Amino acid sequence: MKKNYLLGMALMASLSFYSCDKEVVYVQDGNGVESVTDGAQIITLQVENGGDGLATRAGRPLYSAEAKQTIENVKLWICDNTGKVVYVKEISDWNTDGSTVYTTGGHGRQTTIELKDADKLAAGTYKIYAVGYSSNSDYTLDAVTSVAKEGTFKENMVLPIKDGAANKIGEEIFAGQIMELTVTEGKGFKEPIVLNRQVAGAFAYVKDIPYMEGAKYLKLVASAQNESLVLGHFNSFDLTGNGSGNDVNVKYVVNGTNGKSGSETYEISSIDLTQWFTNIADNDGDNLIDAGDNWKNPYSSEGHPTFQKGSAFGGEFVIPFAHVDGKQTLTLQLTNEGGTVLRSWKVNLGSADEQLKQTITCWNSESTDWSTSLSGESSNTYSLVRNHLYGIGTRMNDEVDPEQPGVDPDPDPEDPDDKPESLNNKQELVLKVNDNWEVIHGMELD
Structure with missing residues (x-):
């Protein structure tokens, strides 16, 4: 039998930065190819639950490293050895009637597809691809939606952000592939295709915010920004442990392109402090914005998420980008309404973070392949890589206390799974990456 699983990622490879809970897509019902006596060909698509921005837009918002998914569509293609598409399956109600919950070997949603009659694959060698995406996406999805049966599938799809889209940072999307499936006459098979999250995540979860006259925003800014996502060089594995980073299949890939870098910085997320505090004031004279009764949850009317009282949160999915030599990758800025920086903190990877030991695989837009290998990652200058979550503070669930x-x-008492970072007297921020997210990176403030 052939079962394909679509698994959704997670927060997050995270950011306190953690590898988040991955949202992954699988096509499988086990590991490896298995002969089936009745010759049935069954694909089970699984999307594992994965990570999440606070902004209302296409795709789900990122509130924590919690594993979850909201994609509506999954599209699967089977191609022969010439690249010709011989089978297409589209599921347009994935997160509702198009799939069911599963808990074996992970957790997420899945559905089973059996190839019958004219759809059955003849003996030969095939490749299988699958993508999970949102209906009202901010990506230009022509490269995904236009590929039909009898057409030619193009690997390494480039998905630009739409002209006029409010979101220029990124949106959660899943993809995966099987590079070679051999079908033998008279035998069935089952083979996994795992769809992992294709974007990174970044968030700031903070408390004890310094009071400064005119302060209005806390902004997480970056040294670079990519405006197109490349679907390719997938990590088609069922990663275990949300953001633990211990899976031998963890990869470090920058799959963004059409980038901007230079003297300016690029905003990832912005926290409007007037939405979190009734007044931006320091009436008790401790040089911090008054919390207590002055604090409010701007999302409480929605019934979720919840936050520790006195804290503030901002996070987004991010199209991965490579570090810029000599430039601080992430910075947290306290600004006034006009954007003047009143105070800033460098956001660094911890000195023992595994990413600092890695050579990063990057998309080369000139040769249109994965030929660029990037080394020289440091605590200050590091890349934001696919399916890793980078976070200031620790936030594992949308609800502070799921119970x-x-x-x-x-x-008080302090919760190790929900711990906003204090900005009082801090000069360095530490990021952590989190999902089943592949890795959760803990970030430091400087």
């Missing part, structure tokens, strides 16, 4: 949904808790 008390809708309740914003007091800061």
